[in-house]
Amino acid sequence: MRRxxxxxxxxxxxxxxxxxxxxxxxxxxxxxxxxxAGANLAAALLEAGLLHLRASPVSNAPRGPFCxxxxxxxxxxxxxxxxxxxxxxxxxxxxxxxxxxxxxxxDAL
Amino acid sequence: xxxxxxxxxxxxxAGLSAAITAAxxxxxxxxxxxxxxxGGQIYRAAGTIPAARRAILGDSYARGETLIEAxxxxxxxxxxxxxxxxxxxxxxxxxxxxxxAAILQCEQxxxxxxxxxxxxxxxxxxxxxxxxxxxxxxxLKQSGxxxxxxxxxxxxxxxxxxxxxxxxxxxxxxxxxxxxSRGDMARALRHLPGALRGWRSLRExxxxxxxxxxxxxxxYRAARDISIDGQDRAERVRFRAAGRSHELSCDIVLLHHGxxxxxxxxxSAGVAHRWDARQHAFVPVRDRWGQSDVEGLWIAGDGxxxxxxxxxxxxGRIAALGIAARLGRISPDLRDRQAQAARRALSRxxxxxxxxxxxxxxxxxxxxPHDDTVICRCEEVTAGAVRRAAGxxxxxxxxxxxxxxxxxGPCQGRICGLSVTNLLAEAHGQSAEATGxxxxxxxxxPVTLGELAALxxxxxxxxxx
Numbered sequence: 001m002r003r004x005x006x007x008x009x010x011x012x013x014x015x016x017x018x019x020x021x022x023x024x025x026x027x028x029x030x031x032x033x034x035x036x037a038g039a040n041l042a043a044a045l046l047e048a049g050l051l052h053l054r055a056s057p058v059s060n061a062p063r064g065p066f067c068x069x070x071x072x073x074x075x076x077x078x079x080x081x082x083x084x085x086x087x088x089x090x091x092x093x094x095x096x097x098x099x100x101x102x103x104x105x106x107d108a109l
Numbered sequence: 110x111x112x113x114x115x116x117x118x119x120x121x122x123a124g125l126s127a128a129i130t131a132a133x134x135x136x137x138x139x140x141x142x143x144x145x146x147x148g149g150q151i152y153r154a155a156g157t158i159p160a161a162r163r164a165i166l167g168d169s170y171a172r173g174e175t176l177i178e179a180x181x182x183x184x185x186x187x188x189x190x191x192x193x194x195x196x197x198x199x200x201x202x203x204x205x206x207x208x209x210a211a212i213l214q215c216e217q218x219x220x221x222x223x224x225x226x227x228x229x230x231x232x233x234x235x236x237x238x239x240x241x242x243x244x245x246x247x248x249l250k251q252s253g254x255x256x257x258x259x260x261x262x263x264x265x266x267x268x269x270x271x272x273x274x275x276x277x278x279x280x281x282x283x284x285x286x287x288x289x290s291r292g293d294m295a296r297a298l299r300h301l302p303g304a305l306r307g308w309r310s311l312r313e314x315x316x317x318x319x320x321x322x323x324x325x326x327x328x329y330r331a332a333r334d335i336s337i338d339g340q341d342r343a344e345r346v347r348f349r350a351a352g353r354s355h356e357l358s359c360d361i362v363l364l365h366h367g368x369x370x371x372x373x374x375x376x377s378a379g380v381a382h383r384w385d386a387r388q389h390a391f392v393p394v395r396d397r398w399g400q401s402d403v404e405g406l407w408i409a410g411d412g413x414x415x416x417x418x419x420x421x422x423x424x425g426r427i428a429a430l431g432i433a434a435r436l437g438r439i440s441p442d443l444r445d446r447q448a449q450a451a452r453r454a455l456s457r458x459x460x461x462x463x464x465x466x467x468x469x470x471x472x473x474x475x476x477x478p479h480d481d482t483v484i485c486r487c488e489e490v491t492a493g494a495v496r497r498a499a500g501x502x503x504x505x506x507x508x509x510x511x512x513x514x515x516x517x518g519p520c521q522g523r524i525c526g527l528s529v530t531n532l533l534a535e536a537h538g539q540s541a542e543a544t545g546x547x548x549x550x551x552x553x554x555p556v557t558l559g560e561l562a563a564l565x566x567x568x569x570x571x572x573x574x
Contacts, residue, residue: 014238014360018253018278019159036252043252051237051342058489062341064237066486068244069150070143070192070554071225071371073519074235074486082557088143088192 013049024093029102035091042068042075042086053077053086055101076100113139113186115432116202116215118193118374121149122173122418123410124221125180126425127432132183134433139213140180141188141204147177149223150243151418153250162253165277167270169313169418170250176422188213195551196378200405205556209563217405217432220375221425224368224411227390227471228528229263230478233337234364235486242271242365255280259361260346262335264289264469267365269317276324283359285321286348288366288472290331297468304464306457310417329355333474337362366472370412373523376549378403384542387466388415389476390527391546398431399424407432420458423451476531484532485525487518492532499536506530506547519555522547 023034028050035044042065045053051064053075065075068087075086078098115131117124120142128140140147148155152173163171188206195203202213226241233239242261248254255278261268264287272282304311321328329350336347345358369390372382380401382391392414399407409428410421427448434444478484480493490513498512506522506529509515515529516522522529526547534544 012257015248015254015256016280018162018165018255040252043248043254046248047252047254053237056235056489061235061489062237063235063486064342066240066244067226067524068240068247069225071520071523072486076519083555088190090145 013047014051015046015049017047024091026091026093026095026097028097029099037091037093039091040068040087041077041079041089041091041095041097044091045086052099052102054099057101060101111137111186111214113137113213113215114436114438115139115217115219115429116200116213117141117219117221118202119149119221119223119410119412120144120147120180120187120189121151121221121223121410121421122176123223123412123421123425123428124149124219125176126422127219127221127409127429128185128425129176129179129183130426130429131433132185134429134438136429136433136436136438138183138185139188139215140185141191141193141202141213143190143192145189147180147187147189148173149221150247151223152177153247155250158250158253162249165274166250167274172418192554192556193374194554194556196374196406198378198403198405203551203556205554205560208560209565210556210560211564216436217407219399219407219409219425219428219432220378220412221408221410221421222371222374222412223421224415225371225523226365227367227369228484228524228526229364229366229472229475230482230484230492230528231262231335231337231364231475232479232482233339233343235483235489236337236339236343237341238339238343238360239337239362239364242267242363243368245271245361245363246274249274249278256361256363258283258359259363260284260286260357260359261363261365262286262288262332262346262348263364263366263472265365265367266314266317266465266469267368269314269321271363271365272326273317273320276320276326281324282326284327284329284357286329286332286335286346286350286355286357288332288335289469293470294468297464300464300467304461307461310461335472335474366475367466367469368411368415369527370414371523372412373521373549373553375401375406375408375412376546377551377553378406380406380408382546384540385414387463389471390415391530391541397427399428400431400435405435416455416459416462420455423455423458426451427455476528477535478528484528485513485515485518487520487524488514488516490515490525492528495529495532496536499533503533504537505545506533507545509533510547516547521549521553 114136155173191206409424478492
């Protein structure tokens with residue numbers, strides 16, 4: 001079931017980039033997505049409006065970046081086959097990102 | 110493989126300052142950090158950002174550029190993108206970099222791992238869109254991202270700094286939901302005379318508040334009964350203030366009620382810690398040079414106790430001088446003389462702490478959350494589950510792991526550690542000191558079998574003599 005983000009009173013995305021830059025193409029859950037080239041991966045996902053990065057393995061609860069400094073592990077995504085903290089990685093063209101536990105991925109509950 | 114005189118973990122203000130001082134004294138220095146560039150959290154990306162973003166961030170951030178530039182000129186061996194996962198005395202520091210595990214050897218080891226947000230468990234705090242105020246700072250510094258119409262919840266100077274920066278970036282916060290009370294400020298005034306030594310910081314703080322007031326950002330005080338809810342993401346914050354209920358809709362909620370030392374590495378190395386009641390956190394036991402109770406292991410910066418970036422710089426220099434003297438590169442006399450200026454500056458910086466810690470204390474309902482509130486984010490263990498475990502005879506945090514899996518998730522208790530200590534201390538009527546903290550064991554960051562297999566044993570065990 002596709003989730004449809006509901007915008008609040010403001011139109012647009014939750015985060016604004018003060019200096020928008022060029023994007024590169026990656027794959028997210030098997031689908032192409034464009035993210036800011038060379039940016040911090042968690043930040044780039046947030047910029048693209050992707051606040052929901054994984055489903056918690058305990059209850060499937062939606063989770064996303066929380067601390068941005070490698071402490072909380074809530075930004076865990078599978079990058080090129082390995083679970084990594086997105087906040088410690090940079091966007092690279094052609095990255096394969098899979099959001100753990102979300103519908104359509106292998107370990108969805 | 111080189112055996113460095115000094116290995117430093119963390120390239121924030123303390124680590125950078127220590128590296129510069131140690132290199133000046135002729136020590137061979139290795140500087141490790143998880144991030145691609147130096148600066149830690151407070152000076153994240155300093156020196157690499159456009160002028161407009163720099164102007165938004167303000168002067169205190171610019172100080173980081175000077176420090177980073179000085180470190181770039183010094184003879185320091187850098188290890189960026191390096192995740193530390195084990196420390197063995199001697200020292201052998203195991204880390205992962207570029208998909209391979211590696212070992213670094215050093216005579217002396219300095220941990221400058223800085224601070225992290227004090228956990229702030231509130232109903233709904235695990236929803237996407239809820240982040241730390243520190244996280245918003247990092248997003249702005251490193252990525253030039255600013256949240257539109259965010260609600261900031263909690264207390265402390267970082268809230269005012271972040272709100273002012275958002276205003277300068279044209280993204281006014283929806284509101285500041287502040288949790289400190291008039292009583293807190295009244296109690297803090299007792300510490301004001303001492304705090305006046307740090308009058309520059311106080312003036313800076315007042316300036317931020319004026320900026321926020323001029324922009325008309327709504328401020329609520331002494332907020333309580335705070336909760337966040339939404340369908341799959343944060344959509345609104347509810348709270349009570351001034352005798353009324355309030356509800357604010359927003360996409361992003363930023364939480365902060367102080368920072369605490371990030372002690373994971375120190376704990377894993379067996380460093381003794383004590384409870385600091387005023388900071389409401391565990392701090393490592395150190396001598397006045399930063400030497401811990403583990404021979405050759407030193408700690409400097411916010412990881413030793415919260416005192417801010419400038420204090421961290423001072424502590425880094427002081428520790429490096431202590432280390433240089435320990436290694437016989439400078440005399441104790443020279444060490445003492447060279448440390449004088451840093452000690453004076455450190456004394457000025459720490460003068461503010463009693464005032465700030467009292468004026469902006471931790472939020473009581475986050476220290477002792479509702480039964481239904483998740484306190485272990487990784488394993489989704491609630492405060493109620495920890496209380497029930499206590500009722501069943503669970504005495505300490507390590508037993509709690511067995512009872513409830515709390516602290517056994519990927520973050521290894523970084524987020525829930527203090528919450529568990531608080532809850533058990535409360536349940537048993539004991540001090541936090543007596544209750545203790547999770548035992549932390551390596552690996553303190555995940556390392557894959559593939560990364561371990563890539564460890565070049567031959568290269569690692571050959572040593573230069």
